[in-house]
Amino acid sequence: MMLAQTILTLLADGEFQSGPALGKATGCSRTAVWKAIQSLQNTGLEIYCVRGKGYRLAQPVELLNRDRILAALDSGTRQAVQQLDVYHEIHSTNARLLEVARQENTSGYVCIAECQHMGRGRRGRQWVSPLGGNLYLSLLWRFHAGATSLGGLSLAIAVAVVRALRDNGLASAQLKWPNDILLDGHKLAGILLELAGEVAGPCAVVMGVGLNIRAPAAEMSVVDQPWTDLESALKKTVSRNELTASLLCHLVHAVTDFERQGLTSFMDEWAQWDALAGNEIILDLPTGPVCGVARGVDESGALLLARNGELQRHHSGEVSVRLSAKRESLLGACGAEP
Numbered sequence: 001m002m003l004a005q006t007i008l009t010l011l012a013d014g015e016f017q018s019g020p021a022l023g024k025a026t027g028c029s030r031t032a033v034w035k036a037i038q039s040l041q042n043t044g045l046e047i048y049c050v051r052g053k054g055y056r057l058a059q060p061v062e063l064l065n066r067d068r069i070l071a072a073l074d075s076g077t078r079q080a081v082q083q084l085d086v087y088h089e090i091h092s093t094n095a096r097l098l099e100v101a102r103q104e105n106t107s108g109y110v111c112i113a114e115c116q117h118m119g120r121g122r123r124g125r126q127w128v129s130p131l132g133g134n135l136y137l138s139l140l141w142r143f144h145a146g147a148t149s150l151g152g153l154s155l156a157i158a159v160a161v162v163r164a165l166r167d168n169g170l171a172s173a174q175l176k177w178p179n180d181i182l183l184d185g186h187k188l189a190g191i192l193l194e195l196a197g198e199v200a201g202p203c204a205v206v207m208g209v210g211l212n213i214r215a216p217a218a219e220m221s222v223v224d225q226p227w228t229d230l231e232s233a234l235k236k237t238v239s240r241n242e243l244t245a246s247l248l249c250h251l252v253h254a255v256t257d258f259e260r261q262g263l264t265s266f267m268d269e270w271a272q273w274d275a276l277a278g279n280e281i282i283l284d285l286p287t288g289p290v291c292g293v294a295r296g297v298d299e300s301g302a303l304l305l306a307r308n309g310e311l312q313r314h315h316s317g318e319v320s321v322r323l324s325a326k327r328e329s330l331l332g333a334c335g336a337e338p
């Protein structure tokens, strides 16, 4: 275990620990302890340093614990999860599992981390991944039917995330096509699917979920869209290990269902939690922006857009969606008459 990780474990309960006590517990000098404290602060943790008392976390942290997560899985999920790796820090849980997919013929491999240095978001964006209480989880799964059968998978995963949030007390999360999880228009979670292997034959998919549970405001200030976190919404502390287990159960059930019958068993919930349906939206296509009224999704996962008296289907990929804040400016952006 690295020094910073060991010190975080010692501070996790939120009680004061003196510098000498931390030095003694870790077998390191006070300077090394101080440097490790600074590195924890730099990755997002708020740590108080009080002369004569030592160091204390601003808030206790429930660190991710492999055994606790495994113990909380239902038996089907427990069987499906072949491997669960918990990292203190990592470049990206998705990138890690893409490496695994290239090296091993495994499925049901899970990777979670306390923080990511190069968290990946959709469309080449960064996913800001500070230490201190969020969740960064990836699941590697092998699909026998090949990539062409996977249209809509990201929507199924999004529904699974909302199911888990509802099981954990949050009833008002919504879905923004193709797979953003929103709360009152603020981003609560994001999903990134990445493919490893052949498009034609059996393929491995890495499904990454970033969920804001307790997001440190200072580190999140670089996020370029409105965001929120679960603890602010619920106004209480969340058990990250229980939530992770619950999310994993829903993810595994969702991929299993999806393999059997595509999006069929997800359609009703999508419609119920759809943040866009009935709203004027703008789609940024490679060919330029397109305006219309969102009319839900079809069984292939395509967005239905009512436009010029017809219903168009748009598949995910290079398109993005923004809720129209001002109708006039949207129509202006599309070059259409208001």
Ligand code: BTN
Residues within 6 Å of the ligand: 091, 092, 093, 094, 095, 116, 118, 119, 120, 121, 122, 123, 125, 127, 135, 136, 137, 138, 180, 189, 190, 191, 192, 207, 208, 209, 210, 211
């Ligand atoms: C988005 O842009 O909305 C998708 C964000 C996905 C972030 C998650 S965090 C766990 C996994 N590892 C990554 O590097 N990205 C995904």
